[in-house]
Amino acid sequence: MRETIAETGTTETQNEQSLRYAWYVAVVLMLCNTLSFIDRQILGLLVTPIKQELGLSDTKIGLLQGLAFGIFYTLLGMPMGRLVDRGNRRNLVAAGIFLWSLMTAACATARGFWTLFAARMGVGIGEATLSPSAFSLLSDYFPKERLGTALSVFSMGVFFGSGSALIVGGLVIGAVGSWRLTFLIVGLPGMLAALLMLTIKEPKRRNLLAGKAGHLSLGEVFEQVRLRWQSVAGICLAFAFQALCNYSQQAWLPTYFARAHGWQPRQAGLTLGVISLATGLLGAYSGGVLCDRWQRNGKTDAPLRVGVLATACAGLFFSLALAMPGVTAQLSLLVPAFFFLAMPIGSSYASLQLILPNQVRGQIGALQVFTLNLFGLILGPFLPGFFNDYVFKNPQMVGVSLTITVGLASLVSAVLFYATWRPYRQHYAQMHATAR
Numbered sequence: 001m002r003e004t005i006a007e008t009g010t011t012e013t014q015n016e017q018s019l020r021y022a023w024y025v026a027v028v029l030m031l032c033n034t035l036s037f038i039d040r041q042i043l044g045l046l047v048t049p050i051k052q053e054l055g056l057s058d059t060k061i062g063l064l065q066g067l068a069f070g071i072f073y074t075l076l077g078m079p080m081g082r083l084v085d086r087g088n089r090r091n092l093v094a095a096g097i098f099l100w101s102l103m104t105a106a107c108a109t110a111r112g113f114w115t116l117f118a119a120r121m122g123v124g125i126g127e128a129t130l131s132p133s134a135f136s137l138l139s140d141y142f143p144k145e146r147l148g149t150a151l152s153v154f155s156m157g158v159f160f161g162s163g164s165a166l167i168v169g170g171l172v173i174g175a176v177g178s179w180r181l182t183f184l185i186v187g188l189p190g191m192l193a194a195l196l197m198l199t200i201k202e203p204k205r206r207n208l209l210a211g212k213a214g215h216l217s218l219g220e221v222f223e224q225v226r227l228r229w230q231s232v233a234g235i236c237l238a239f240a241f242q243a244l245c246n247y248s249q250q251a252w253l254p255t256y257f258a259r260a261h262g263w264q265p266r267q268a269g270l271t272l273g274v275i276s277l278a279t280g281l282l283g284a285y286s287g288g289v290l291c292d293r294w295q296r297n298g299k300t301d302a303p304l305r306v307g308v309l310a311t312a313c314a315g316l317f318f319s320l321a322l323a324m325p326g327v328t329a330q331l332s333l334l335v336p337a338f339f340f341l342a343m344p345i346g347s348s349y350a351s352l353q354l355i356l357p358n359q360v361r362g363q364i365g366a367l368q369v370f371t372l373n374l375f376g377l378i379l380g381p382f383l384p385g386f387f388n389d390y391v392f393k394n395p396q397m398v399g400v401s402l403t404i405t406v407g408l409a410s411l412v413s414a415v416l417f418y419a420t421w422r423p424y425r426q427h428y429a430q431m432h433a434t435a436r
Contacts, residue, residue, distance in 0.1 A: 018141075019142075019146075021141075022138075022141035022142055022150070023150075023153075024200070025137065025141055025200050026138060026141070026142075026150050026153045026154055028196060028199070028200055029093075029130075029138065029154050029157075030153050030154050030155075030156055030157040030160070031193065032093060032097060032130060032134075032157065032196075032197060033130065033131075033154055033155070033157025033158065033161065034157040034160035034161040035097065035101070035157075035161065035193050036100065036127045036157070036161060037157060037158050037160070037161025037164075037165065038161045038162075038164050038165045038186060038190075039100055039101065039104040039123055039186060039190060040069060040161070040165075041162050041251075042104070042169050042183070042186050043064060043107075043120075044166075044250055044251045044252070044255075045165065045166055045169040045170060045254055045265055045268070045269050046169070046173065046182060046183075047061050048258065048265065049173070049179040050116075050179055054110070054112055054113060054116070057385075057389060058385040058389050058395060059382075059385050059386060059390075061381075062251070062383075062384070062385030063117070063381075063382065064113070064116060064117060064120055065247075065251045066247070066377055066378045066381035066382045067378050068116075068117040068118075068120035068121055068124070069121070069123055069124040069127075069377065070374075070378045071121060071124065071378075072121050072122075072124045072125045073124030073125070073127055073128045073373055073377070074369075074370050074373040074377070074378070076124075076125060076128040077128055077132070077366040077367070077369050077370040077373070078366050078367065078370060080092070080129055080133075080366055081362040081363035081364070081365060081367065082362070082366075083362070084132045084133050084136050084361075084362025084366070085360065085362040086215050088202050089133040089137050089202060089362070090137075090197060090201070092129045092133055093129050093130055093133045093134070093197050094195075096126045096127065096128065097126065097129075097130075097191070097193050097194040097197060098126070098191050098194040099122065099125060099126030100122070100123045100124075100125070100126025100127045100190070101126070101189075101190030101191040101193070101194075102122075102126075102187070102191060103122030103123045103125075103126060104119075104183060104190065105183060105184050105186075105187030105188045106119045106187075107119040107120065107123075107187070108180040108184045108187075109180075110180075128369075131365060131369050132362045132363070132365040132366040132369065134154050135349055135353055135362070135365035136353075136358075136365060137200075137203065138150045138151055138154060139206075139358070140203040140204065140205055140358070141203055144295075144354055144432075145296055146292060147292075147350045148287075148288045148289075148292040148295065148302070148347045148350045149285070149288035149289055149346070150288070150346075150350075151288065151346040151347070151349045151350045151353075152284045152285055152288025152289075152291075152345070152346025152347065153284075153285070153288070153346070154346065155284045155288075155342075155345040155346040156280070156284045156285060156346075158246075158284070158345060159276060159277055159279075159280025159281050159283075159284060160280075160281070162250055162273075162276055162277075162280065163273045163274065163276040163278075163280060164273065164277070165186075165273070166254065166268070166270070166272050166273030166276065167269055167273035167274065167277070168186065168269075169182060169186070169269050170265055170266040170267070170269020170270050170273065171266065171270070172185050173265050173266070174264075174265065205358045206358060215359060216359040220359075221359070221363055224356060225356075225360070225364065225367075227427075227430075228355055228423075230420065230423035230424075230427075231352070231423050231427045232352065232364070234416055234417070234419060234420030234423070234424070235303075235304070235348065235351050235352055235417075235420055235424070236352075236367060236368050236371040237375070238304075238307060238311075238348075238412075238413045238414075238416035238417040238420065239344075239348040239368065239371070240371045240375035240376050241375060241376070241409045241410070241412045241413035241416065242307070242310075242311050242314075242344060242345075242348070242376075242410070242413040243375070243377065244375055244376040244379055244383075244409040245311075245318070245341060245380070245405075245409050245410050246341055246376070246380070247376050247377050247380030247381055248380040248381065248383065248384055248402060248406055249318065249341070249402060249406060250276075251380065251381035251384070252381070252384045252385070252398055252401075252402055253272060253402070254269065255398060256322075256398045256402060257271075257272070257327075259396055259398055260396070260399055271331070275331065275334060275335060276338055279335050279336075279338040279339040279342065280338055280339075280341075280342040282339060282342075283310075283338065283340060283341065283342030283343045284342040284343065284345055284346055286339075287306050287310060287342070287343035287344055287345065287346055287347050288346040288347060290306055290343075290347075291305075291346070294306075300424075300425050300428040300429065301421045301425050301428070303344075303347035303348060303350055303351035304351065304417045304418070304420055304424055305421075306343060306344050306347045306348075307344040307347070307348055307413070307414070307417035308414050308417045308418050309340075309343070309344075310340045310341070310343035310344040311340070311344065311410045311413040311414040311417065312410070312414040313336070313340040314337055314340035314341045314343075314406075315406060315407050315409075315410025315414070316410075317333050317334075317336045317340065318333075318334070318337040318341070318403070318406045318407070318410070319403050320333050321333035321334045321337055322399045322400075322402060322403045323403070344417075349365070349368070352364050352368055354428060355424070355427040355428050355430075356431065357431070380405070383401070383405045384401035384402050384405055385401075387400075387401035387404065387405070388401050
């Protein structure tokens, strides 16, 4: 009896130690995600000086923020996912961090639209390694009832990064007065983060497909996705439209306040950065906690419930914010809008990891990122600029362009999340009845 109690105590201690280390891994990956979003979003604060020096239109700025970054980030997603499911995920991320940081610094050397376009493509190539690797790593480190919170912690890097890009970018460009030097200051230190990534261990792969201890062929991967196509399609598209909202406001909200209220980059960066940082972190964490709580209470469709609640509320508050005449009222309503925009990110990432076997998780994460980028990252920054140039033919209409983009996309996202509830519950039950 004493031996049994001692063994139980030892097991509990080992589990606690494993969980503490798992949270360390989550924090390291969150820091990497933070750096990726700083390098990705810093361009949004530098629109005015870049336009003035390089003579670019709003449409070209939108392409630089979306298509230039997203083209290789999107196209390389599936091959990267294949590498994630077959190779060392830690080393893949470390190499990616070094590359994207170097290419961010290279943006400082741009002499025109196409050279800046090429440097932004390089940033996208490096960042394509991170998300599929992180989803797969954290799925192996955490039990399913904690995965929503773990991936929400990882996703908090979105808001650390986006907020820091605005805050740090505003301070740097205010101090040095050069968009080129800003890219150098932001990009070069990030290469040191590759060393931090090497401090984590590659974990043992868990939840393998029953009867398949090794890698799956492409045919077997497609078959696993086909068996769950309703959930995969519904979640990927719903999350893509939710991401469209985030990328759209991140790319154009500083410009809106500059044009509508005469704000300088420093004021826009500090104000929007602080709001985005505080509400984004709280929203992302709250969404993960709510998802895990609902799941512990037997609601296996918890990630999708969070998605419906968050996207419906985000679209409402954002549309109301930009309809207000005064800047104080606008900022007050942007607080809940940012909170709800952040809320479903971690749980949406967790949703597909929970219904597919380990050998497919990197590739399904890559597919999720692919659709997210195709609709969100590419169209999000592009649509407001397109509306400004070709629909309203007035750059001062950027607020209306943003409202149309975010309002419609959030509505579509909420409908898609809701429509996927029933098949998702079936696929979740099938996965956890057969996985080992």
